[in-house]
Amino acid sequence: MTFDASDQAIVRALQSGLPLVPAPYAHIASELGLSEAELVERLDRMKASGIIRRIAAAPNHYKLGMTSNGMTVWDVDDGQVTRLGGIIGALPFVTHSYERPRALPVWPYNLFAMVHGSSDGEVEDKRTQIAGILGSACRASDILYSTRILKKTGLRLKKAG
Amino acid sequence: MRPLDEIDRAIVNRLQDDLPVSHRPFAPIALELGLEEDALIERIKTLLELGVLTRFGPFFDAAAMGGAFCLCAIAVPSDRFEAVTELVNAHVEVAHNYERTHDLNMWFVLATQTQEGIAITADAIERETGLTVYRFPKLREFFIGFRVVA
Numbered sequence: 001m002t003f004d005a006s007d008q009a010i011v012r013a014l015q016s017g018l019p020l021v022p023a024p025y026a027h028i029a030s031e032l033g034l035s036e037a038e039l040v041e042r043l044d045r046m047k048a049s050g051i052i053r054r055i056a057a058a059p060n061h062y063k064l065g066m067t068s069n070g071m072t073v074w075d076v077d078d079g080q081v082t083r084l085g086g087i088i089g090a091l092p093f094v095t096h097s098y099e100r101p102r103a104l105p106v107w108p109y110n111l112f113a114m115v116h117g118s119s120d121g122e123v124e125d126k127r128t129q130i131a132g133i134l135g136s137a138c139r140a141s142d143i144l145y146s147t148r149i150l151k152k153t154g155l156r157l158k159k160a161g
Numbered sequence: 162m163r164p165l166d167e168i169d170r171a172i173v174n175r176l177q178d179d180l181p182v183s184h185r186p187f188a189p190i191a192l193e194l195g196l197e198e199d200a201l202i203e204r205i206k207t208l209l210e211l212g213v214l215t216r217f218g219p220f221f222d223a224a225a226m227g228g229a230f231c232l233c234a235i236a237v238p239s240d241r242f243e244a245v246t247e248l249v250n251a252h253v254e255v256a257h258n259y260e261r262t263h264d265l266n267m268w269f270v271l272a273t274q275t276q277e278g279i280a281i282t283a284d285a286i287e288r289e290t291g292l293t294v295y296r297f298p299k300l301r302e303f304f305i306g307f308r309v310v311a
Contacts, residue, residue, distance in 0.1 A: 003226055011226070017209075017218035020202050023184055036184065043182045043219075050225040055186075057176035057205075058216040064173070071261065071268070082301065089303025097303035100232065103295045107234075107265065112297075142263070150258035151250045151269070152215050 003051065006034065010042060011051075016153075018055065060149075066116045068145065070123040072130060073109035075102070075140040081111055084134055088113050091133075093126045108140055120145070165213065168194065172204055173213065228274040230256075232297040233283055234265040235290070242266075248289045254282045265295065 009032055018024045029039040046052045061069055076084055081099055088111065089097035097113040113130060117123040127143055134141075165173070171194055180186050191201040208214045223230055237245045242260075249255055249269060258269035271282050283294040 011221055014219050015221065017216050018186075020206050020209075020217075022187060022198055022202065024186065025182065026184065040182050040184075046219075047182070050222055053220040053222050054179035055182065055219045056179055056217070057173065057208075057214045058220075059173055059177065060212055060215050063211070063213045085301065085303045098299040099301040099303070100297040100299055103297070106236075107295060107297075112232075144261040144263045144265075144268070146259040146261050146268075148260040150246050150260055150267070151255055152257040 006032070007042060007046065007051075010039065010046075058152075060152075061116055062149070065118055068117045068120045068123045070115045070117075070120075070127065071144040071146070072113045072115055072127050073142050073144065074111040074113070074130070074134060074138050075108045076111045076134060077137045077139070078110070080137045084137055085111055087133055088130055091126075091130070093117070094130075109142065163211070168196065169204065169208060169213070172201065173208065176205070176214070176217065223272045223274070226274065228272065229276045229279050230299070231271045231279045231283070232299070233269055233271055233286075234295045234297065235267045235286075235292050236264045237267045237290075237292065241290075245290050245292065249286055252282055252286065254278065 010028070013028050013032055019027045021027050023036075025039050025043070026036045029036040032039070034042075043052065047054075061067075085097060085099055088094055091113075093115055095114045095116060097111070099110055100112055102108055102110050115123050115126045115130075117126065123143070123145075127141075131138065131141060175190060175194065180190070183189075185198070187201050187205075188198050191198045194201065196204070205214070205217060209217060235245065235249070245267065246258070249267065250258060252271075254271045254273050256270045256272040258267065260266060261268050271279050273279050273282060279296070279298070283296055286292075287294050
């Protein structure tokens, strides 16, 4: 789809979040000098084309008791990573899973799977289950716990120009 | 932090679902949860102030706008951690940043409007910090279906 200057202005106006008023789109539209109907139409188009994945809340796992967050990483045989990644990604306790390039020699891992739980023990159990599925296709693995959120803002567009 | 009550939990769970674009988007959810519209909006404000929600609004996909995302990592010496955090976070392209338990102890996501923006920003961070920025762009995405149950 075309993504024009008005769309950019809309993204910029909404990137820090939706205004918390009963009619947030009317509020944003008036700030941007658009009609509410036009804004709604453009937002629906952005949703249809995938520019907006969803309009929703981002919860803070820590404050919801999910205090253990492990990024499990695996060095998986290149010929099998696509098939095995699909299996790992479908596990109910895996929230995001990606194949990424290695950075040898410091980083031999090519499969990433995020696991969240209420304790390190729970996350370790889940890691063991993943290891069982990967079996001999996996040469090495590690788990990186997140100990602090340093920044979490979502996407920010730079000012135009 | 004050403990969350059942209404707060219901709001956190419900708001992780996509909210249709409409004139009064909060009204149907308030009705569903048995709240007044204003009371729901006040609760959402409070959940944001408490940090239970980090953000509420559209999730934009930089890649669909012609932009790019890249996971990056740095091995930061512990005595420089706070200073490097400041230098990295000062870039608007840094969407989120986590401290993690590894020699590579700082992991952040760059979101830029162009493909070239990733290298430009990562190179700038290398110059400013004198540290290598390892880059791990996704080659394939297996699943994204994250929900936290409050």
